[in-house]
Amino acid sequence: MNEMFAGWPLLSIVTFMPTAGALLILLARISQRGDNAGYDNGVKLLTLIVTIATFFMSLFAFAAFQWDAPGFQLQEDIPWAFGASYAMGVDQLAMSLVLLTTFLTPLCILASWSIEKQVSSYMVLFLLLETLMIGVFCAQDIVLFYLFFEGGLIPMFILIGVWGGERRVYAAFKFFLYTLLGSLLMLVAIVAMIVMARAAGIENPSNIPALTAFAAQGGFSPDIQIWLWLAFFASFAVKMPMWPVHTWLPDAHVEAPTAASVVLAAILLKMGGYGFLRFSLPMFPDASHFFTPLVFVLSVIAIVYASLVAFRQLDMKKLIAYSSVAHMGFVTMGIFAGNEQGIQGAIFQMLSHGIISGALFLCVGVVYDRMHTREIAFYGGLVHRMPVYAAILLLFTMGNVGLPGTSGFPGEILTMVGAFQVNAWVAAGAALGVIFSAAYALTLYRKVAFGVIENPKLDGIADLDAREWITFIPLVIATLVMGLAPSYVLDFTSISAEAIANAYAGAAP
Amino acid sequence: MNAPLLDLTNSLPLARPELLLAGFALIAVVLGAWFKDRAFLALSVLGVITLLGAGGLAILFQPGAPVEILQGAMVVDGVGVFAKALIALSAAATLALGADHFVRTDEQRFEFPIVVVLAVLGMFVMVSAQDLISLYLGVELQSLSAYVLAAWRRDDSRSSEAGLKYFVLSAISSGLLLFGSSFVYGFTGSIRFDAIAAAIGEGAGGVGLIFGIVLMLCALGFKMSAAPFHMWTPDVYEGAPTPVTAFFAAAPKVAAVALMARVLYEPFAGLEDQWRQVVAALSAISMVWGSIGALLQTNLKRLMAYSSIANMGFVLMGLASGVDQGPVASLIYLALYLPANIGVFALILAMRRNNQPVETVADLAGLAQKRPWMAAMFTMLLFSIAGVPPFAGFIGKLLVFSAAVETGLVWLAIVGGIAAVIAAAYYLRVLASIWFAPSTAQLQPASGTIAVTATVMAALTFPVLVLALGALQNWAEAAVRSSF
Numbered sequence: 005m006n007e008m009f010a011g012w013p014l015l016s017i018v019t020f021m022p023t024a025g026a027l028l029i030l031l032a033r034i035s036q037r038g039d040n041a042g043y044d045n046g047v048k049l050l051t052l053i054v055t056i057a058t059f060f061m062s063l064f065a066f067a068a069f070q071w072d073a074p075g076f077q078l079q080e081d082i083p084w085a086f087g088a089s090y091a092m093g094v095d096q097l098a099m100s101l102v103l104l105t106t107f108l109t110p111l112c113i114l115a116s117w118s119i120e121k122q123v124s125s126y127m128v129l130f131l132l133l134e135t136l137m138i139g140v141f142c143a144q145d146i147v148l149f150y151l152f153f154e155g156g157l158i159p160m161f162i163l164i165g166v167w168g169g170e171r172r173v174y175a176a177f178k179f180f181l182y183t184l185l186g187s188l189l190m191l192v193a194i195v196a197m198i199v200m201a202r203a204a205g206i207e208n209p210s211n212i213p214a215l216t217a218f219a220a221q222g223g224f225s226p227d228i229q230i231w232l233w234l235a236f237f238a239s240f241a242v243k244m245p246m247w248p249v250h251t252w253l254p255d256a257h258v259e260a261p262t263a264a265s266v267v268l269a270a271i272l273l274k275m276g277g278y279g280f281l282r283f284s285l286p287m288f289p290d291a292s293h294f295f296t297p298l299v300f301v302l303s304v305i306a307i308v309y310a311s312l313v314a315f316r317q318l319d320m321k322k323l324i325a326y327s328s329v330a331h332m333g334f335v336t337m338g339i340f341a342g343n344e345q346g347i348q349g350a351i352f353q354m355l356s357h358g359i360i361s362g363a364l365f366l367c368v369g370v371v372y373d374r375m376h377t378r379e380i381a382f383y384g385g386l387v388h389r390m391p392v393y394a395a396i397l398l399l400f401t402m403g404n405v406g407l408p409g410t411s412g413f414p415g416e417i418l419t420m421v422g423a424f425q426v427n428a429w430v431a432a433g434a435a436l437g438v439i440f441s442a443a444y445a446l447t448l449y450r451k452v453a454f455g456v457i458e459n460p461k462l463d464g465i466a467d468l469d470a471r472e473w474i475t476f477i478p479l480v481i482a483t484l485v486m487g488l489a490p491s492y493v494l495d496f497t498s499i500s501a502e503a504i505a506n507a508y509a510g511a512a513p
Numbered sequence: 514m515n516a517p518l519l520d521l522t523n524s525l526p527l528a529r530p531e532l533l534l535a536g537f538a539l540i541a542v543v544l545g546a547w548f549k550d551r552a553f554l555a556l557s558v559l560g561v562i563t564l565l566g567a568g569g570l571a572i573l574f575q576p577g578a579p580v581e582i583l584q585g586a587m588v589v590d591g592v593g594v595f596a597k598a599l600i601a602l603s604a605a606a607t608l609a610l611g612a613d614h615f616v617r618t619d620e621q622r623f624e625f626p627i628v629v630v631l632a633v634l635g636m637f638v639m640v641s642a643q644d645l646i647s648l649y650l651g652v653e654l655q656s657l658s659a660y661v662l663a664a665w666r667r668d669d670s671r672s673s674e675a676g677l678k679y680f681v682l683s684a685i686s687s688g689l690l691l692f693g694s695s696f697v698y699g700f701t702g703s704i705r706f707d708a709i710a711a712a713i714g715e716g717a718g719g720v721g722l723i724f725g726i727v728l729m730l731c732a733l734g735f736k737m738s739a740a741p742f743h744m745w746t747p748d749v750y751e752g753a754p755t756p757v758t759a760f761f762a763a764a765p766k767v768a769a770v771a772l773m774a775r776v777l778y779e780p781f782a783g784l785e786d787q788w789r790q791v792v793a794a795l796s797a798i799s800m801v802w803g804s805i806g807a808l809l810q811t812n813l814k815r816l817m818a819y820s821s822i823a824n825m826g827f828v829l830m831g832l833a834s835g836v837d838q839g840p841v842a843s844l845i846y847l848a849l850y851l852p853a854n855i856g857v858f859a860l861i862l863a864m865r866r867n868n869q870p871v872e873t874v875a876d877l878a879g880l881a882q883k884r885p886w887m888a889a890m891f892t893m894l895l896f897s898i899a900g901v902p903p904f905a906g907f908i909g910k911l912l913v914f915s916a917a918v919e920t921g922l923v924w925l926a927i928v929g930g931i932a933a934v935i936a937a938a939y940y941l942r943v944l945a946s947i948w949f950a951p952s953t954a955q956l957q958p959a960s961g962t963i964a965v966t967a968t969v970m971a972a973l974t975f976p977v978l979v980l981a982l983g984a985l986q987n988w989a990e991a992a993v994r995s996s997f
Binding site: 033083084085086122124125147150151152154155157158161162165166172173176177180181184185188189191192195196198199 | 881882885892896901902903907910911912914915918919923926927930931933934937938941944945948949982983985986
């Protein structure tokens with residue numbers, strides 16, 4: 005396999021394959037006058053094929069990737085202007101997130117089959133969004149990274165605003181402006197870093213490995229690190245989202261169409277964690293060390309507070325959104341524990357949360373498509389009418405709680421082990437959150453699935469159809485495999501985690 | 514031959530672009546007087562060709578090193594040529610849009626292309642001015658043409674009001690420019706830029722000179738509509754006919770910025786520490802006020818007026834920075850900003866609802882359902898102006914931020930970042946109307962010229978200029994290095 009693709013720009017192909025699909029749809033659109041159902045189905049099918057092809061292409065990239073080699077691989081580098089370049093490359097951390105993205109996108113397209121309004125525009129935007137998401141993880145140049153990172157806001161803004169729920173316009177604005185404010189502060193910091201590196205004679209000052217090496221030699225003094233760290237934190241904390249800047253997330257989630265919710269929870273949130281691991285920890289170790297107590301406190305508040313808030317929600321999507329905030333609290337706690345267990349746990353938790361929260365939003369989408377409400381009180385006794393659905397919902401609820409045997413468990417335990425070594429109280433606070441998460445998740449399940457059917461409208465509700473089966477099977481398999489044999493993933497990501505943890509331990513005072 | 518005649522024969526070949534423009538204007542007036550308004554279309558086409566030809570001649574006959582012409586009144590150098598190319602291209606595009614529009618609305622008056630070309634001639638003189646007299650001549654020729662254009666619809670009270678308002682306020686700023694120039698002349702003893710720079714190098718000046726510089730900067734800030742001298746902009750943008758607004762929003766900005774760069778970095782280069790505060794303040798106020806002022810606007814043209822104020826603030830951020838990065842960043846910013854701006858005006862012109870021009874943000878409702886292509890182009894162009902990646906406008910913001918940080922103006926970059934977020938809110942409002950609102954009335958199809966212009970501008974915004982950034986960088990850097 006390695007020989008077959010030798011010399012191919014695999015990462016660029018993976019990244020821009022969805023864009024090519026989008027252009028194809030646009031070309032088809034020119035030749036087509038007026039919409040009809042058959043044409044729309046063709047567009048959906050084409051999008052599905054393109055995203056599946058992208059997934060296979062990312063598997064080829066994975067095959068060409070050397071598992072146990074540290075550092076960036078599959079590198080491409082084309083000079084651009086002002087010292088920046090189109091540089092692509094992935095390490096184990098980025099590769100695993102690329103795979104998560106390409107794995108989930110076809111499932112999102114399947115879940116979007118019920119879209120009937122402006123289908124071509126929807127699919128084009130979704131494909132562009134996939135390109136931008138993959139690009140974030142593949143970019144090896146900090147300007148290119150920002151291009152992808154920020155560009156992703158545009159399709160998401162339109163997806164929420166056009167195909168969303170009742171308060172979609174409000175949610176779209178809040179999402180965009182919140183994230184943009186954080187990002188522009190980061191942009192100023194990026195500019196400052198490039199200027200400093202250029203002044204120090206670094207040849208390619210926006211290249212991420214070059215900047216990391218520059219930082220490792222003490223290129224950024226501790227005083228400057230504080231400011232740079234805060235600017236990056238402004239962006240990643242909003243993206244993550246951390247308490248108290250999480251308030252855009254429940255709105256965006258509730259109003260977004262199902263597939264956009266999945267992408268938001270499963271992939272966009274991971275960009276925050278990825279940013280912390282790629283920039284904050286390696287480039288500003290002194291500042292990261294200095295701010296660790298702050299991050300710990302915010303993480304524990306997020307875990308406990310968001311779990312309690314989730315308990316009181318009446319809307320299923322909102323409940324899952326708050327549970328995402330709580331789970332991301334584990335990720336930030338693990339990252340800033342700074343040791344190998346913590347970082348490993350954070351990466352694992354990101355991947356696992358991507359699958360589980362994505363699956364939970366899809367579960368909500370299934371009943372929403374049928375009943376057009378997400379109100380928890382509306383449902384009850386679904387197990388009598390939809391046994392398969394109830395079983396799948398149970399699995400993912402348990403995964404959300406972090407039951408051993410599902411993928412939710414290893415990440416939580418590892419982040420707590422990591423945090424325990426740094427501060428036992430933080431780990432204890434987080435453990436409290438685990439209990440709360442069981443409380444809200446099980447309550448949700450009891451109210452929706454168990455009991456007798458009291459609402460007459462639910463009498464005719466049908467169980468999963470073939471399309472939904474196909475959507476859920478890969479997710480079920482992924483959850484169980486990652487839960488029962490986490491070492492497949494952990495062995496792979498450990499190379500990145502070890503490198504980050506060692507560099508951090510070496511640099512921190 | 515005696516010296517002045519020799520100078521003239523040496524100068525004329527290098528003044529080809531200006532001669533072409535002036536020649537067109539003179540001949541076109543005669544033709545127009547003879548054929549009356551029947552000549553409108555032909556003169557407009559010729560005008561577009563003339564403008565493109567003038568830009569082409571400027572690039573084609575660019576000397577390797579700066580050459581002074583007409584006894585040192587003007588100079589032909591890299592920055593001048595860069596600005597002339599931008600001015601010629603954007604004026605040609607807006608003239609084509611305007612001619613197309615006036616044909617459709619049946620307001621064909623043959624003077625339009627002539628006045629536009631005369632305004633461009635004024636801009637060409639502005640960007641190559643080498644002493645205070647030619648500077649003032651260029652500014653006045655450009656401004657007088659602009660007053661006429663603003664009041665183009667004589668029988669429309671809004672247009673007349675715009676023209677009058679523009680005239681009165683602009684006359685005040687011209688007065689300031691002359692007043693400031695007299696101070697500069699009085700305290701340095703020369704009107705020539707190189708002599709002024711030399712006098713400053715020898716320690717001439719003091720408070721009087723600073724006073725003169727500040728007055729001149731205020732006047733130039735007025736011409737480029739930087740806050741707090743921006744008051745005329747929204748009214749003139751709203752009142753003038755849309756093709757004229759499109760013209761105002763593009764070419765004169767380049768001329769004013771290039772002239773400001775020349776004034777700052779040629780005669781007053783030695784006083785960098787003094788003028789930096791003023792330019793940085795102008796920049797910060799423009800960015801913030803341009804962003805906040807637009808939030809409550811419902812009229813599209815007023816909104817674009819505030820948007821241009823904010824964008825001029827970003828350009829000034831580049832100019833406030835040092836000579837290494839600043840002018841380069843500002844020139845590239847303009848080159849990336851103009852296509853998006855022209856494209857937006859092309860789309861505004863393209864949209865007519867029940868035979869009425871589209872005026873307010875709400876008029877755009879439901880565009881995405883009716884015409885997804887136009888909606889997509891609108892989205893690209895507005896995000897580019899807002900500076901959201903991956904569109905070209907983002908790179909401009911990145912470059913001016915970079916220049917400011919390198920000079921130590923970090924606070925200005927942070928103000929710019931916050932202003933950009935505020936500004937994003939109103940661009941999003943327009944986009945929300947396009948994408949999210951249900952469509953109400955039927956939109957009429959756009960004409961060929963306008964559709965082509967909008968498509969070309971959108972394609973420039975992404976991906977052409979993004980990919981060609983390296984070439985643009987080389988050109989701008991070479992221009993600035995050879996000139997300042």
